[in-house]
Amino acid sequence: MPAIEVCSRIGRAILNGLLPPRCIGCGAGVAEQATLCAACWTGIRFVGSAICRRCGRPLANVAAPEPICGACAASPPVYDRARSALVYDDGCRRMVLRFKHGGHIEAVPVFARWLLQAGAELVADADVVVPVPLHRWRLMARGFNQSALLARALPRTGGPRLAVDGLLRTRATDSQQGLSATARQRNITSTAFTVHPRHCAAIADRRVLLVDDVLTTGATVSACARTLLQAGARAVDVLTLARTDRPDRVD
Numbered sequence: 001m002p003a004i005e006v007c008s009r010i011g012r013a014i015l016n017g018l019l020p021p022r023c024i025g026c027g028a029g030v031a032e033q034a035t036l037c038a039a040c041w042t043g044i045r046f047v048g049s050a051i052c053r054r055c056g057r058p059l060a061n062v063a064a065p066e067p068i069c070g071a072c073a074a075s076p077p078v079y080d081r082a083r084s085a086l087v088y089d090d091g092c093r094r095m096v097l098r099f100k101h102g103g104h105i106e107a108v109p110v111f112a113r114w115l116l117q118a119g120a121e122l123v124a125d126a127d128v129v130v131p132v133p134l135h136r137w138r139l140m141a142r143g144f145n146q147s148a149l150l151a152r153a154l155p156r157t158g159g160p161r162l163a164v165d166g167l168l169r170t171r172a173t174d175s176q177q178g179l180s181a182t183a184r185q186r187n188i189t190s191t192a193f194t195v196h197p198r199h200c201a202a203i204a205d206r207r208v209l210l211v212d213d214v215l216t217t218g219a220t221v222s223a224c225a226r227t228l229l230q231a232g233a234r235a236v237d238v239l240t241l242a243r244t245d246r247p248d249r250v251d
């Protein structure tokens with residue numbers, strides 16, 4: 001066995017001794033760090049390849065070579081393409097909330113792997129990666145921006161540059177949780193965001209990849225995309241860890 005592998009196994013054994021491995025979905029004891037228990041594995045659903053090519057929503061029937069959902073056909077989204085790793089159902093919600101509100105950031109490398117699988121093409125095409133920002137009050141309360149952690153974890157060697165504060169949230173909006181699609185749209189408009197003056201030149205005429213944890217109606221990412229396009233971005237793609245499979249898109 002190569003020396004480096006021996007060291008890595010010893011390192012993992014020490015880490016497991018200090019911090020007994022916990023399921024990133026529910027916190028139950030598991031054999032390895034950063035894994036899911038069997039029950040949580042069966043409780044999450046990955047977004048398959050049958051998706052709308054614009055908004056990334058799972059589609060039941062994709063007979064057409066360039067499938068597009070009804071919402072995108074009626075009114076194309078402001079962003080170019082959105083892709084997500086997981087369907088945001090009950091199993092996924094528990095894991096995301098554990099990460100976001102429980103501070104279990106040890107899940108980030110696993111999430112980054114899933115993000116890359118779902119959005120390899122978007123990452124390859126991007127010039128700049130920008131996370132959806134938190135308002136500074138919420139950032140102070142939570143201690144971290146979950147979207148920035150996901151954006152940071154994407155591989156960048158030879159790839160897009162990271163502008164972790166490329167977007168700023170200028171207005172503290174109410175939590176989007178529990179709001180209807182129309183209320184979400186009213187709650188969050190493009191005036192809630194601005195491009196950081198330091199990154200204006202890096203964004204102008206570039207393809208931007210916007211990263212967020214969950215896409216529900218798309219109101220937040222659409223407001224961010226609009227801000228980036230107004231600042232001169234050539235196009236904006238969206239990559240999120242999870243998304244709803246409901247068709248109630250607003251933007």
Ligand SMILES: [Zn+2]
Pocket residue numbers: 023024025026027028036037038039040041
């Ligand atoms: Zn579990």
Ligand SMILES: [Zn+2]
Pocket residue numbers: 052053054055056057068069070071072073
């Ligand atoms: Zn669509």
